[in-house]
Amino acid sequence: MKKLIFTALLSTLIINVGSAQLQSPAEFLGYQLGDQWTPHYKVYNYFHHVAANSDLVIIEDYGTSYQGRELTHVVVTSSENQANLEEIRTNNLKLVGFESGEPTENTKAIVWLSYNVHGNEASASSAAMYTIYELVTEKTTWLEDVVVIIDPMLNPDGRDRYVNWSRSVTGAFINVHRESREHMEPWPGGRTNHYYFDLNRDWAWQTQKESQHRIQAYLKWMPHVHVDFHEQFIDNPYYFAPAAKPFHTAISGWQREFQTMIGRNHARYFDEEGWMYFTREVFDLFYPSYGDTWPTFNGAIGMTYEQAGHSRGGLAVETAEGDTLTLRDRLVHHGTTGLSTVEITAMNKDRVVEEFGNYFSDVQQNGSGGYKTFIVKRTSNPDKVAMMMRYLIEQNIRIQTAATASRPTGFNYANGEVERVNIEEGDFVISTKQPQGNLVRVLFEPNPELEDSVTYDITAWELHYAYGVEGFALTGDVETTGISMETTPVLPVTLDNPYAYIAKWNSMDDMKFLASLLNQGVRPRFAQHPFSIDGKAYDSGTLIITRNGNHLMGEKFDDIVKTAASVFNRDLHPVATGFVDTGKDFGSASVRLIDPPHIGLISGPETSSNNVGHIWHFFDQQIEYPVTMLNMDDLGSINWSDYDVMIMPSGYYGDTFDESGMEDLLGWVRNGGTLIALENANRFLAGQDGISLSRKSGVNNGGDDPEDKLRIYGESEREFISNFNAGSVYELTMDNTHPLAFGYENTYMTLKLGSTAYEYLDNGWNVGVAKNGSPRSGFVGANVQDNLEHSLSFGVQNLGQGNIVFMIDNPFWRGFWHNGKLLVGNAVFLLGN
Numbered sequence: 001m002k003k004l005i006f007t008a009l010l011s012t013l014i015i016n017v018g019s020a021q022l023q024s025p026a027e028f029l030g031y032q033l034g035d036q037w038t039p040h041y042k043v044y045n046y047f048h049h050v051a052a053n054s055d056l057v058i059i060e061d062y063g064t065s066y067q068g069r070e071l072t073h074v075v076v077t078s079s080e081n082q083a084n085l086e087e088i089r090t091n092n093l094k095l096v097g098f099e100s101g102e103p104t105e106n107t108k109a110i111v112w113l114s115y116n117v118h119g120n121e122a123s124a125s126s127a128a129m130y131t132i133y134e135l136v137t138e139k140t141t142w143l144e145d146v147v148v149i150i151d152p153m154l155n156p157d158g159r160d161r162y163v164n165w166s167r168s169v170t171g172a173f174i175n176v177h178r179e180s181r182e183h184m185e186p187w188p189g190g191r192t193n194h195y196y197f198d199l200n201r202d203w204a205w206q207t208q209k210e211s212q213h214r215i216q217a218y219l220k221w222m223p224h225v226h227v228d229f230h231e232q233f234i235d236n237p238y239y240f241a242p243a244a245k246p247f248h249t250a251i252s253g254w255q256r257e258f259q260t261m262i263g264r265n266h267a268r269y270f271d272e273e274g275w276m277y278f279t280r281e282v283f284d285l286f287y288p289s290y291g292d293t294w295p296t297f298n299g300a301i302g303m304t305y306e307q308a309g310h311s312r313g314g315l316a317v318e319t320a321e322g323d324t325l326t327l328r329d330r331l332v333h334h335g336t337t338g339l340s341t342v343e344i345t346a347m348n349k350d351r352v353v354e355e356f357g358n359y360f361s362d363v364q365q366n367g368s369g370g371y372k373t374f375i376v377k378r379t380s381n382p383d384k385v386a387m388m389m390r391y392l393i394e395q396n397i398r399i400q401t402a403a404t405a406s407r408p409t410g411f412n413y414a415n416g417e418v419e420r421v422n423i424e425e426g427d428f429v430i431s432t433k434q435p436q437g438n439l440v441r442v443l444f445e446p447n448p449e450l451e452d453s454v455t456y457d458i459t460a461w462e463l464h465y466a467y468g469v470e471g472f473a474l475t476g477d478v479e480t481t482g483i484s485m486e487t488t489p490v491l492p493v494t495l496d497n498p499y500a501y502i503a504k505w506n507s508m509d510d511m512k513f514l515a516s517l518l519n520q521g522v523r524p525r526f527a528q529h530p531f532s533i534d535g536k537a538y539d540s541g542t543l544i545i546t547r548n549g550n551h552l553m554g555e556k557f558d559d560i561v562k563t564a565a566s567v568f569n570r571d572l573h574p575v576a577t578g579f580v581d582t583g584k585d586f587g588s589a590s591v592r593l594i595d596p597p598h599i600g601l602i603s604g605p606e607t608s609s610n611n612v613g614h615i616w617h618f619f620d621q622q623i624e625y626p627v628t629m630l631n632m633d634d635l636g637s638i639n640w641s642d643y644d645v646m647i648m649p650s651g652y653y654g655d656t657f658d659e660s661g662m663e664d665l666l667g668w669v670r671n672g673g674t675l676i677a678l679e680n681a682n683r684f685l686a687g688q689d690g691i692s693l694s695r696k697s698g699v700n701n702g703g704d705d706p707e708d709k710l711r712i713y714g715e716s717e718r719e720f721i722s723n724f725n726a727g728s729v730y731e732l733t734m735d736n737t738h739p740l741a742f743g744y745e746n747t748y749m750t751l752k753l754g755s756t757a758y759e760y761l762d763n764g765w766n767v768g769v770a771k772n773g774s775p776r777s778g779f780v781g782a783n784v785q786d787n788l789e790h791s792l793s794f795g796v797q798n799l800g801q802g803n804i805v806f807m808i809d810n811p812f813w814r815g816f817w818h819n820g821k822l823l824v825g826n827a828v829f830l831l832g833n
Contacts (some may be wrong), residue, residue, distance in 0.1 A: 063213025119158025162190025196613020458727025460778025531583025671799025728778025
């Protein structure tokens, strides 16, 4: 009997000890949340601690950042739900249509909370620790009806960059004066990831490793509610839903309604505390690549919450009203809205699940938008089509092919006209009558309907234009069949010891192939003019990899070329002679040798960190070709002759290139260098001595009539919009006989940002120009349209033995305008040769 009593007491003791093992953030960290910064590894360890000591929590790493930091999320719900978690998850995917069959009655509302996508909005991860502890200790009843997924740090590289800097400049006494250095974060800042990409603009495009991992984790769950926690300027009140206009018209009435219900629940808590807040301003729901919009177009109630703080917040800062904003204040505000979101979802659990199911059943039955079906022509550039298809498949978008030929009326992306179009058997078909139909609509519709022109971001992004493929938008359906995985084998031409190998040049994959050859010491050539050989025609830019010039490599030459072609899936045409059927023979001066260029990239303060990062990522990750990052302050001491190409990202260069600096720069160009100027770097170059670029003078907004000076204050924002271009798609006329445009047709769809316009070059080559001021897609103010008519987008000025490349439109922007990247390859690899 004594033994049984002892055993019972011991069991009770073990249970009590076990429950007592769960520590609060303060107990685990050794300091109160808000007293100091918590780096990534400690946040990560705390979430693992909670998962190890609470049967309400499981944790799963879903990837790593570029710098190797863990990306993780936890699933928080009741013990009973944890025991049936896979059934709950699968049932939800059945509601979506990702899984077949009918769901059982075991469905729960699912809330996903995402923290710290911007690294220097650093209170968010502290709020995540606050929130999970409150959920598993004080709010457990909500967890009976709700599954909560918490991602505590979407951008660990950026956040640690900010946290490590802030800790290094903060002394024993916190300085609240906003002029103090601890509130003046240096370039490049912690907002962005390792490659200076803004991950909150990458949700839809998924160009970055962190985004790619996260999206796959998200699609395994498909939550009903998603919150993206942010920070804004230090003097702003808290922002929460409902969002501002414009709402994309694909957003359902329920998604709008529940945002308001959530906002009213938040307001109840904020009103009790006397905290200031605002709603329905600034943060709209239109551009599809935010942490509120992409989840929205995946069926969720997607929302952004914005707390004052940002990089200038530090541990504490004085506001304009004389109050002191502390890190503790910031994390508690975020914690309050996070918990309130879970609460209101639990209170409306049945309707949340029902409306979520209705969202997907409706779109599968009826489609979405005016255009129900989108066609990608199978005759489009196969590399570009393959890149697009991989992108769509990664988002669970279903693709089929046309079963028969037909000639319906549709929108033709090639010319922007509604007309009879030719659909051929085998063309790719993406219908909106599928689970991801609303997302399909948003990504493909030719001209998104904008209910309010005052918007937070770009207004056009259509995928045919971004990838450079042909196709149509149809209001009706097309008879389809599945995609056949069978391929017709193409027997490669075999030739022992060929004179040369020929490879096409019209895609990113061709550029990767070239970069690989150059990295391995092979020296290819390219044709400046079209030619034909062995009965095959080749365009300007075609790569000609001759044995001559590479003969010292011996047998390695063939192995390297063939292996690289296999890796990048390139078709090689070996030829036995350099004597062509038509065009220039391979020994002609117009068949130019490609020397591996040494590339410099100007970086540092006064340059756009985003632009620098986009370029860096392009070379480092996309084509895997070395680029040397140069600090702007060091340009006065570099040996310019060490570089063949110098890239000037968008930025301010007035202090760097004074009169002496400009002499060095232009002297280097005259000696054979290629200077590539992007976006606002062209504004600096325009009008400089020796440079032919000039800005357009703008539009006369009114005559001399005194009445023109009478302005309505309440319409000032609308007046601003008439001179505004947030981002739109324009058709350019291309001179594809120039090396900068090799691999392109005679038109190109460009993503045009901003309202600054430049005159055609008087002394140079106008390679890409906008002849029409009206955009093909997106909103552009009337005055801007007038100014952009007959303006330069891409031009080249020959200067001495070198070139200046003016890229007014930025093909690197956010990494998703894939069709523009060959322009960069042409400028870097072909132009200087």
